[in-house]
Amino acid sequence: MRRTIEQDSALADFPGVLNALDDEVAVLDASGYIIAANGAWERFRVENGGDPDACSIGSNYLAVCASADGPSSAAAQILPDALAGTLQTGNTFRCEYPCDSPTEKRWFELTANRYQQDGKAYLIVQHRNITKRHVEREEIEQAYINSNAMAALIATTSDAVISYDLDGNIITWNPAAARLYGYGAEEILGRSLETLYPEGWPKRVTYYRDEIIAGRLQDFEATRIAKDGTERDVWISCAPIRNSDGEVIAISNIHRDVTDVRKAERARDLIAHEVIHRAKNMLSVVSAIQRQTARAAETLEDFNQAFGSRLASLSKSTDLLVHNAWTSVSLCDVVTGHLEPFTSVENDRRVTIAGPHIDLQPESVQTIGMAIHELATNSAKYGVLKQRRGQVAISWEVEEGSGLLQFRWLESGSVSESTLSRKGFGHTVLTSHAATMLDTNASYEMNSDGVSWEIKLPPAHFKAR
Known part of the structure; x- marks a missing residue:
C-alpha cells in the first residue's frame, strides 16, 4: 500500500540530519507509512532486491513487515505490534534479525524510538549492520564450545596429551599422562620433558622441537620412562602450537602406549x-x-x-x-x-x-x-x-x-x-x-x-x- 506524502513542516530539517547518519534510518507516521528516509536506507532497500517499491517513501512499513517471508520473517512479523507499543508508550524497541542480500549473509539490529512534535507522534526506525559483530560473536561462542569440547576430550581420552614450551618444559599434562607415567600434574609441570627420557637417550628435546617446527616430524615411536622406572613403548604424534599471529609458542604431543602391542x-x-x-x-x-x-x-x-x-x-x-x-x-x-x-x-x-x-x-x-x-x-x-x-x-x-x-x-x-x-x-x-x-x-x-x-x-x- 502506498500513498502520496505531503511535506510536513515538522520534518523539514530531517533529510539533512538523516543523511549525515551511516545507519539506515526511516521516519514513520502513526499509521506506519514511511514519510522520510536517508540515503543509506535507500541503498539498503535497493541492495535487498525484491520489490523495488518495498520500504520506499510512501509505502507502509508495517504492511511490508507483516507480509515478509524468508529468514527474517519471524522477526518482521512481530514488528507491527512492537512498533505500535513504542508509539503508545515511548519505550524503545530493539531486535536483531537476519537480512541476507542476493550476494551475502547479513545481520541487522533494528531500533525504534518515538518522536513527538506539534502533538503528532512519529517513529524513527534505525537499521544498523551488525554482521561483523554477529559473526565474531558466533565465532567466540563456537570457540568457547570447541574449547570446552577439547578440554573434555583431553580430560577423558585414554592417550596421554602433553605440551611443552620452546625450552622443553612441560606446560600441560592430562589425566591419561598421569596414569601412563605416574606423575601428578603438580609434580611434572615446569619440569623438562627429558624427565621421561631413558638414561642415555640419543636425542634431546630440542632436536624434536626443531624437527616438528620445520614440519619434518609428525609422529615417531620412542621409549619413555615412568616415575617407577618402568619402560613404556609409546607412539608419539606431535604438532606445533601457534598464537593468533601464527608464531610457534609451544609443542603438543599425544603419547599412545603401545608397550603391550x-x-x-x-x-x-x-x-x-x-x-x-x-x-x-x-x-x-x-x-x-x-x-x-x-x-x-x-x-x-x-x-x-x-x-x-x-x-x-x-x-x-x-x-x-x-x-x-x-x-x-x-x-x-x-x-x-x-x-x-x-x-x-x-x-x-x-x-x-x-x-x-x-x-x-x-x-x-x-x-x-x-x-x-x-x-x-x-x-x-x-x-x-x-x-x-x-x-x-x-x-x-x-x-x-x-x-x-x-x-x-x-x-x-x-x-x-x-x-x-x-x-x-x-x-x-x-x-x-x-x-x-x-x-x-x-x-x-x-x-x-x-x-x-x-x-x-x-x-x-x-x-x-
Whole structure:
C-alpha cells in the first residue's frame, strides 16, 4: 500500500540530519507509512532486491513487515505490534534479525524510538549492520564450545596429551599422562620433558622441537620412562602450537602406549622362530630315526614296524607338549605316557616310579621320551615287560651341589642273552643321541644282571617345584 506524502513542516530539517547518519534510518507516521528516509536506507532497500517499491517513501512499513517471508520473517512479523507499543508508550524497541542480500549473509539490529512534535507522534526506525559483530560473536561462542569440547576430550581420552614450551618444559599434562607415567600434574609441570627420557637417550628435546617446527616430524615411536622406572613403548604424534599471529609458542604431543602391542609382536616373532626351529629339529630327528631304523632292519616289515613305533613315540612327546602349550611337561607324565603302550603302570607291580616333581623343557621332553620308548621297547621284546618277571625301577633326583637332575632306568631279574649283542638305533639313542641333544653324558649298560641307563640333565633343561 502506498500513498502520496505531503511535506510536513515538522520534518523539514530531517533529510539533512538523516543523511549525515551511516545507519539506515526511516521516519514513520502513526499509521506506519514511511514519510522520510536517508540515503543509506535507500541503498539498503535497493541492495535487498525484491520489490523495488518495498520500504520506499510512501509505502507502509508495517504492511511490508507483516507480509515478509524468508529468514527474517519471524522477526518482521512481530514488528507491527512492537512498533505500535513504542508509539503508545515511548519505550524503545530493539531486535536483531537476519537480512541476507542476493550476494551475502547479513545481520541487522533494528531500533525504534518515538518522536513527538506539534502533538503528532512519529517513529524513527534505525537499521544498523551488525554482521561483523554477529559473526565474531558466533565465532567466540563456537570457540568457547570447541574449547570446552577439547578440554573434555583431553580430560577423558585414554592417550596421554602433553605440551611443552620452546625450552622443553612441560606446560600441560592430562589425566591419561598421569596414569601412563605416574606423575601428578603438580609434580611434572615446569619440569623438562627429558624427565621421561631413558638414561642415555640419543636425542634431546630440542632436536624434536626443531624437527616438528620445520614440519619434518609428525609422529615417531620412542621409549619413555615412568616415575617407577618402568619402560613404556609409546607412539608419539606431535604438532606445533601457534598464537593468533601464527608464531610457534609451544609443542603438543599425544603419547599412545603401545608397550603391550610391541610385547605381543616380539612374542609372536619369537614363537614363529621357535616353531621353525622346532620343525627343523623334528625333521632332523625323523630323518635320523629313518636312517638308523633302515640300517638295523632286516626286512621291510621290520622297518615299517620299528619306524612306525618310533614315530608314535615322538608323536606322544609332541602331544604332551601341545597339551601344555609347548612350555614344559611333568617328567612323571613323560614316563607314564611312554610306558602306556607297554603296560599299565598303576597295576603292574614289576614297574616302580619314584622322584620329586620335575618339569622338563621341550627339548628334554622329546629326548627323554624317545629314550624311555627305546628302553620300554627292548624290555617288551627281550626283558621284564615280556617275561613277566623281574623289576623295572625308574627314578630321578636333583643332586645337591651340582644341581643336575639324575635320571635312572634300572631293569633287573630278566634279560635275554640276545639283548646283549644288539646295537641298533635304540642303542644310538641311549648312548649318543640323548647325550648330544641335552649337552650332557649318558651311560648305558647291558649285562646278565640287567639293563641300566643313566643320564644327568643340566638345570637349563628342567625346573624343580
